[in-house]
Amino acid sequence: MEAAVTVLLIFVVGMSGVTSAVLGFIxxxxxxxxxxxxxxGRECVYPANPAHALAVCAIILLAVSQIVASVAGGCCRPGGGASKSTRRVVGVVVSILSWIMAVIAAVFYWRGAKLNAPGTRDATFAGAFYEKCLVIRxxxxxxxxxxxxxxxxxxxxxxxxxxxxAAKDAPAVEGAAADEPRPHGQHPPEAGVAVGLPQWPAQGNGQAPYPQPAAAEGYGQARV
Incomplete structure (x- = not known):
């Protein structure tokens, strides 16, 4: 859901900014x-033309793009660790640069819109018998x-x-699960402790068997 919202906000920002630029080119x-x-006489008559309205619309769309981007960035959202904080610092710096570029663009738009607004303005005298009117470059x-x-x-x-x-936490160290308790109270054997039972068969009298010493070589059994 978060990814879908991010994509939608980026789409709105991109469309508003690109449309603003297209209107500027037109x-x-x-x-x-x-x-x-x-x-x-001493007045310049400026007729109505589409450039004035296009420039005003371009300023509005550019402002919408910047505001949506700033709100979508969530400047008041808490950080999430060192990597998150570093990423947020870079994001804020990039956002500030974006606003600076947008303000400069809006100044150019406003200058063009003002000089293309319909109406009359006083002419500027460039000489004794010469008058000129301001026109956008x-x-x-x-x-x-x-x-x-x-x-x-x-x-x-x-x-x-x-x-x-935020970046996901690092995976657990391999073998760490071996320290966790087993079900039914079973625990893994400790390192260096031998486990097992003797392999000698049990005797009928219930006593534990012991190995019998082998007969000495060179000696027979005693006769009666």
Whole structure:
């Protein structure tokens, strides 16, 4: 169940971040150009265009991706040993880097959205009889889209590191089970203690048998 939830959260983070980047690339092709802006007296008229809405949606999706990744990482979840703590430290560092990349991407998105918003703005005088209007430079949305992809990949990495289960304990030492008690009170024999019974047959009088010394060589039995 935990693995399924992790996969689902990573899918949401990835889809939101990638969609944000795609919208950024599309906004780059739809942004206003100097030919689209008209000068009326001392004002610049910016017509409506899709780049403004695309940039705003890209910011929202990027924020959703980062928030879901941070919540999925479980920053408040307790650690689980030295290996778990080390993994969490790396995961937190990666998450911070992801947020830094996301903030920079959002700044580029916001800059592009502001300069592509429809409306009128005061013209800037570049000379006595020359007026100019501000226009977004090429590549702003592209940089934002690339940074969105980098932030999303780092967010997924941090989510995996922070949600990874703790390492299992090392297996028991071989032979340790020999020290455990056996059923019915049986215990394994201690090392160096000989066990067993004598192999001489029992006699009828109930006395334990003893080995008889062999007759001496060279001597016969005594005669009566």
């Amino acid at each position: 906004a780059e092709t739809k942004k206003l150009t100097p030919d689209d802006i008209h000068v009326s 090429g590549g702003v949305f592209v940089r934002a889209a690339v940074l969105s992809l980098v932030a999303t990949s780092l967010a997924i990495k941090s989510c995996v590191l922070l949600r990874a289960p």
